[in-house]
Structures are given as C-alpha cells and as structure tokens.
Amino acid sequence: MVPIVVQYTILIKKGNENMKATKVLDAKGLACPMPIVKTKKAIEGLQSGDILEIHATDKGAKNDLAAWVKSTGHELLESTEADGLFKFWIRRG
C-alpha cells in the first residue's frame, strides 16, 4: 500500500492570512464516498488548528465536504476548481 497522505508544507494566501497546509491528501480519481472517508481519517491524525489540503476529482466532493465540515466543527477555509481538479483547505476544529 502506498501511503496517501504526503507530509509537506506549502503556503497559500487567503485575504491577508497565510495558511500553512500541514498535510496534503491526494484523493484524485477516487469516487464517493472515498474522498470524505480519507479526509476524515487524515484530519483525525492532525492537531486542532492544523490545515489539511485535499485534492479531489469527484464533483460530488464539493457539496459533501462543505456539509461534512458543518456537521463536524472543522472549518472550510478555501476551495478552488480548475480543469476538473478540486482543492480544499480545511482547518481542524
């Protein structure tokens, strides 16, 4: 098994705030429910305040992540979409 979660750090800008992604989760090519299942597992391994960056290609992931985040107390900081690739940044609550 190849580990899905890659440990590295990047910086993104949101307004004036610099966000540091603690982990990046590659969920590209995965169909529902796997992007959320993986996201949930990945975020459980983080500390409160840490940021998880998620890459996904499943269109349903957008609504589902937004709804899931609401029900969990985490925060969806930012999401982007380009050429079928969705990126999300979630801060652990």
Place this chain on the structure above:
Amino acid sequence: MSVTVKTAKEIFDQVLNGEELFILDVRNTDDFKDWKIEGKQIKYLNVPYFDLIDGVEEIMDQIPKDKEIIVVCAKEGSSKMVAEMLSDKGLATSYLKGGMKSWSEYLYKKEVYKDDKMTVFQFVRVGKGCLSYMVVSGEEALIVDPSRFTEIYKKAAEDEDVKITHIVDSHLHADHISGGRVLAEETGANYYLMKSEGAVFDFKALENYNKIDFEQVSLEVIAIKTPGHTPGSVSFFVNDKLLFSGDTIFVSGLGRPDLGGKAREWAKDLYDTVYNKVSQITDDVIVLPSHYADFEDEVNRAGYIGETLGEIRKQNEIMSNQSIEDFVEHVAQSASSETPPNFEEIIGINRGVEKAAEEKQQELEIGPNRCAVHHTH
C-alpha cells in the same frame, strides 16, 4: 446477510405495488429535502453518509428490523458502503444501482389508449415527473415530448415494428433536455417545434402546420396553439379523442407561466387558452400532459397519468367561471417561487445555442421538476 442491488425499475415496481419500503437516504440533507424517491408507502430516514463512516450503531434504533432496507445515495458508492454495514448487523439490505442519477433517468412505459386506428404509449420519467408519448398507427410512430434517452423510443418502435416518422415538442422545455433533435437525426423523422420558441437549428416550424397527418389511417394531430406556459406552447388534439396538453394543463392543475419572467402577460395568454380554446373541447376527451407532480395522486385506475377533460374541469375551479383578473392573480402568485434546477442552461441547450456533453446533461437534469402551478409550496 448479503446485500442486494436494486435497479430503479425494481424499486418503482415496488412503489406501484404499494409495497411498504424503508429508504435510508444517505445524501446531504439539502439534497434529500429537495428531491427523493416518492411513494405513499415509503418510510424515510435521511442521514448523510459521512456521519456513518465510523459505523451505523447510532442509527440502529431508527431502523426497522422486520423490513427490507433500501439505501440510496447520489451515485451509488456511499449507499453500497452503508448497505454493507447494515448487512453486517444482520439486516436485509439493498441499495439503488446507479444512485439517484439512475432514478432520474428511468422511464416506465405504459399503454394508455388503443382503438382500431392507433395505440398510444406513455413513458413516465418517475424521478422527474416528465411524461412523453408514442402514438403508433399502421407502420409509423409519432413521438411527443421525447426525453434525451432516444434509445428507449427507438426500442419501443422496434417492439411495435414501426418506424418513427414524426416527432413533436409541445414547447421548449425548461426542466429537461429534449431528445427531439437527436431522435430526428437518428431516425430521419420530421421534428416539429414552434418557431417562436427561438431554436436555432433546423426543424419544421409548427406555425406552418395546422395538421400533421401520418399513415393512411386517419390519425389526425392538430396543433392547437396554446400560449401560456411559454409563448410557443402547443397542445396536440388527436383524432378528437386525446389531448396532449404539454405543460398547459395537468391532471391536477395548470402550467406555470413565469419561467420567461413575464408571469402576468403570459397568465393572460393562459386564460385565453383555457377559456377560449380548451373550453371548446368536449368533456370526454382524455388529457395526456407532459408532467405530473405526484404519481400516486394523479395516476388513474388504468395505471397511467391522464384524466378526462370533464373531470379536470370539475377538480380545478380555476378553469371555469373566473374573471381574467382573478385568474391572472392566482396563477401569477402561485407560480412565483421556485424554478426548475438549472432551467436557463437547459433552455439554452434545447434552443441549440448551448452544448453539453452527456455527463453535464445528467448533472443539469438532476433534481425535481417544478413546472406545475400547484407544485409550488
């Protein structure tokens, strides 16, 4: 217990049989509230799948142990996951193959009328409340308001050993993508649409046809121009027996005139249609609309969506003895709230000014139709 897979057809057959079903819908709450599998005998539980990733223990007390559980989600994946969890708890569980996407695309075929001149079939798109028709006479068939699933009509024509020679759209649809143009290309049939609807591809303008005759049998299709729903809505009056009413008259109400943004103006046209044109048609004519709102409320004893004009008049006070002012007020008010999902893009595709790949078409059509006046809340 093993998990079984159910097709949209199998579930709809169970609904038709009035079976008691328990549906665990694991989509987001908003999606569930907006649109779901309907049935009077269905009990529902909606819990988003992402709340069940760690297990189903927390909802076990809300799930009946003596009934079959059908798990439903948007595309299938999540429902399969949850169904397997329930099955591990020893419950008889199934899930909907292809999810609500396949529910949106299922068509149920039913014979609705037969005499020595013609046989008429109704195609019920159960997930959206859209109706289309095939009129068979001699060796030819005419299709009314086809959905984009053209294979289904071609197969139906093949089953009857007839050729599709004419296709009509009662208006430019706002809630679903018409299959008329593609079906005409595939079959070589004539495709008729009102020119005033603004389509930009080649078709036969209904403005130029008072009648569409086909076969030597006297099957007569008269286009009665019935503005109101959209400026170019028509109805088709067949052999003085059947009225394909498009989105103008439904079994339980009238079409909504507001989707072009000129509700009051169009409501006046609708009044004119109902009071000066439809009023000339006799009570025994069977109205076959292009939509319904609630299958079980509107299905008749013969098992299809349709009703005699006399009965519809009786049940809809708005169709007689109302002043034009009251009528316009009622229609304009009741039709002002919700619109069909993505209706502007769908209209663009149906006009031929926008294009969309199949996946995009599926996406645009997902969700309920909201075309009937009484369908608003």
